[in-house]
Amino acid sequence: MAAVDHPSKTHDVVTDHEYDGIREFDNPLPAWWLWTFVLAFIFAIVYWIATQSLSYQRSDQAYLSHKEEMVAYQQEMAAKSVSEEELVAIAADPAAVAAGNETFQANCKACHLERGEGSIGPNLTDGYWIHGSSPKEIWSTITFGVPAKGMPTWGPSLGDKKIRELYAFLASIKDTNVPGKEPQGVDASGAPAK
Ligand code: HEC
Incomplete structure (x- = not known):
């Protein structure tokens, strides 16, 4: 490895290989790149722990408690398919x-x-x-x-x-009153069957 000529750029080190006349600097990675990498790495660990262990059960319970709401919602959507x-x-x-x-x-x-x-x-x-x-x-x-x-x-x-x-x-x-099982529920006015 040899330092490049320019005295103000002492960190510019040239690697010792050369391909078709192309030479390559051996510079450190830019700080923003390194930090993005390190932070992404830390985030991944924290995220993995949070989703795989901590909140896993919580979201499961949330699913169960929302299940009835979801069924009601699906029924509401289906009911909109007919007028x-x-x-x-x-x-x-x-x-x-x-x-x-x-x-x-x-x-x-x-x-x-x-x-x-x-x-x-x-x-x-x-x-x-x-x-x-x-x-x-x-x-x-x-x-x-x-x-x-x-x-x-x-x-x-x-x-x-x-x-x-x-x-x-x-x-x-409907309303043909075939004799059979005794009435259940309410009539059109809301009066209950006796
Ligand atoms: C395994 C028995 C069974 C079969 C088969 C069945 N039902 Fe029912 N059905 C019931 C029972 C029990 C109720 C009353 C539910 C309740 O008490 O809330 C009912 C209620 C109903 C009601 C509501 C009545 C009301 O008073 O609001 C309708 C409408 C109805 N059934 C239509 C049908 C149709 C159409 C079919 C065929 C595609 C069918 N049922 C097949 C058992 C059955």
Whole structure:
């Protein structure tokens, strides 16, 4: 290694190799570069400890406590995918009602019986509803179910189209008062079934 000629640059040391006439200084790394490297290194250790051990459980608990909110949020988003008008329109379409009837016989009869008069599940033909009787409320009950009470979640297995057709079928048997399971829930005015 030989120092370069210029006397004011005593730190400029030239390395002893040379490639195609190109020679190379052996200068120290710039301070800003070194400090960026050192700080990034320290940050990485601190960050790793903080995320892998300290806050790991905390974020896990946060996830659990937000889970219900997340489910509610997802349901809210899904409910926005359908409008009251669309449901009212499909209920007026005889082909949709017929298709909904078929799906009902295949999936719902076991608990609500053939005409929707109810056994394990409520009577769907009376004027009383546990989870609301508006088009969107009925759509929502079918889509998300009431798992805690034994009403399955149908959205994922049946898909959007069949759920809408099921709504059309339910709208067609609504208030037809087929004798069956005694009324549950409240009527349109909010009065409870005795
Ligand atoms: C395994 C039994 C079971 C099956 C199958 C089932 N349900 Fe239900 N359903 C229930 C029960 C139980 C309830 C009452 C939930 C409660 O008490 O909150 C219910 C409630 C409902 C309600 C709300 C009634 C109200 O009063 O608010 C609707 C609407 C409904 N079911 C539609 C359907 C449709 C459509 C299908 C088929 C795709 C279906 N159910 C299949 C058991 C079932």
